[in-house]
Amino acid sequence: MRDDDEASFEAFVAARSAALLRTAVLLTHDRGYAEDLLQAALIKVYRHWRRVSERGDPYAYVRKALVTTAAGWHRRRTVQEIVDLPAVEQADDRPRSDLGDRDELTQALATLPPRMRAVLVLRYWEDLSETGTAAVLGCSVNTVKTQTSRGLDRLRALVENPAYVNGGR
Amino acid sequence: MDVEQLLRSNFADRADAVDAPRWDLHETVLAGSRELRRRRTRQVAGGLVGGALAVALLSGGLPLLRTQLEDPGQAAGPRESAERAVDLYDIPTRGSLAGDRELLDRIVQLSWDDGIPRDPGESVVPPVDTRRVLFAGEMTDGQVWALVEGVVGDRTLFAWFTGATADGMALTWGPDFAFPDTPMALHDATGDEGYLVVVTKPGDQVRYGALDADGEPVGGYQDVPAVDGVAISRAPSPTWPLYVELQVLRDGAVAYRMPPQQFDTERPGTAVVGSPTAYLSSMVQCLTGRGVEVTVHPDSFGYETDDPAEMETYAVVEQQCREDLGYG
Structure with missing residues (x-):
């Protein structure tokens, strides 16, 4: 890679990695996995950085690499049945942020299938349209609509639970 | 109560709580990229690298990533380090037939060919002298099951063999990557x-x-x-x-x-939906049938391109295949 490409990539990492990490955390629900995911996505993108950067703002491309890499990991863990991780409750022993009354919603999000969660993150955090979300995930708009609807239904079932509502939430 | 509003608020709160990325993220990415390129130049199987990297990332983050990215030529022999002494691979054979030396010798000679075409450099068949029987046992109805691990390069692979009798044993599941613990x-x-x-x-x-x-x-x-x-x-x-x-x-x-x-023993040679063998073979068949050039790795497949535009096209086809095959 040429020096100016190296500089461009470094500048991109410095400027945008915090935003990408935030998305990765929302995708994975785990800071450690999120950092690994971001590294893996950046390594993928770095390999053809010039072509990526020549096409405009690389953020969208890196975000796509982030999301598809996350989906790939999910496939490894489910379809290929490679489970080499400690149990979630063991791995997730870092202090949680003070989310107050939103903890249960966070926990509910963590139970969603990764692709469904990715759809919600792209739609409601990245503010992508259904078409844009479909492009990132490499699926049809109908799939995005279905996944969004099912995901919201599952979350709605939680927040409409009287115990949730009456808990001062 | 508007769940969409709650969702946006939840995402915003949690995103605000995320600390900055590691200070050495850029350097780590460069090091990882250089190592991947070097390994590819050496024509080490791409699938093994991807698998090792992904698993390293999954398994424990940077320390493991760095371990996995160490030069394989400089790494300790896979069976020599003290750390490996506690690997499943190193534990003596267990099971009701563990003492049947003759049977164990026959088991390590069994074929690991799973019928999936792979490039010669991406073999998942460990040399016989690296194979060890981790388990050999007889079920209550007389079936004999065995778990075998072997080493290819710097990776350990495993395979299960079963048979109605010891003489009828054949590959039932695998080969696939194994992890020490x-x-x-x-x-x-x-x-x-x-x-x-x-x-x-x-x-x-x-x-x-x-x-x-x-x-x-x-x-x-x-x-x-x-x-x-x-x-x-x-x-x-x-x-x-x-x-x-x-x-x-x-x-x-x-x-x-x-x-x-x-x-499923009623479908010899096939695994139930959701197994890597079924997934891999059906996806490869679907993708190649739709004109995508695919490289088959031991536990995954890759595309014969680094071009982002082509990758995007392939990703769409891959998703279509997944949905058509019921993996969507």
Whole structure:
């Protein structure tokens, strides 16, 4: 890679990695996995950085690499049945942020299938349209609509639970 | 109550709580990229690299990533380091037939050919002299099951062999990558229930549960007595992929949650939906049939391009194949 490409990539990492990490955390629900995911996505993108950067703002491309890499990991863990991780409750022993009354919603999000969660993150955090979300995930708009609807239904079932509502939430 | 508004608020709160990335993220990415390129230049199997990288990332973050990215030529011999002394690979053969030397010798000679075409440099068949029988046992109806591991390059692979008798044993599941600490489990998904064999470290406790489609255990978890790290039981056959969940407890805490590998003896040579063999072969067939040039790795497939535009096209085709094949 040429020096100016190296500089461009470094500048991109410095400027945008915090935003990408935030998305990765929302995708994975785990800071450690999120950092690994971001590294893996950046390594993928770095390999053809010039072509990526020549096409405009690389953020969208890196975000796509982030999301598809996350989906790939999910496939490894489910379809290929490679489970080499400690149990979630063991791995997730870092202090949680003070989310107050939103903890249960966070926990509910963590139970969603990764692709469904990715759809919600792209739609409601990245503010992508259904078409844009479909492009990132490499699926049809109908799939995005279905996944969004099912995901919201599952979350709605939680927040409409009287115990949730009456808990001062 | 507007769940969409709650969702946006939740995402915003949690995103605000995320600290800055590691200060050396850029350097780490460059180091990882250089190492990948170097390995590819050496024509080390791309799938192995991707698999090793992904697993390293999954398994423990940077320290493991760095371990996995170490020069394989400089790494300690896979069977020589003290750390490896506790690998499943290094534990003497267990099971009711562990003392049958003649049988074990025959088992390590069994074919590992799973019928998936691969490039010569991406073989997943370990040399016979690296193969070790981790488990060999007879089921109550006389079936003989065995778990074998072997080494290819710097990676350990495993395969399960079963047979109605010792003479009729054949490859049933695998080859696939093994990890030093991870328990191995095979479940016969034929009929309503079948044998479940779990091979883990001595002292571990094993239990399993049947999960519903939401991942909740139906009726809780059932303990499976383990002797010397081997647990044998019968478990209900899956009504959907990943129906059975194993939990392996180490030092009193749940160390692993995992589905067992599953097979169906009524369909010899095929695995139930959800297994890597079925997934890999059907996806490769679908993709190549739609004009995508695919490289088959031991546990995955890749594309013969680095062009972002082509990759995007391939990703769309891949998704179509997944949906058409029921993996969507």
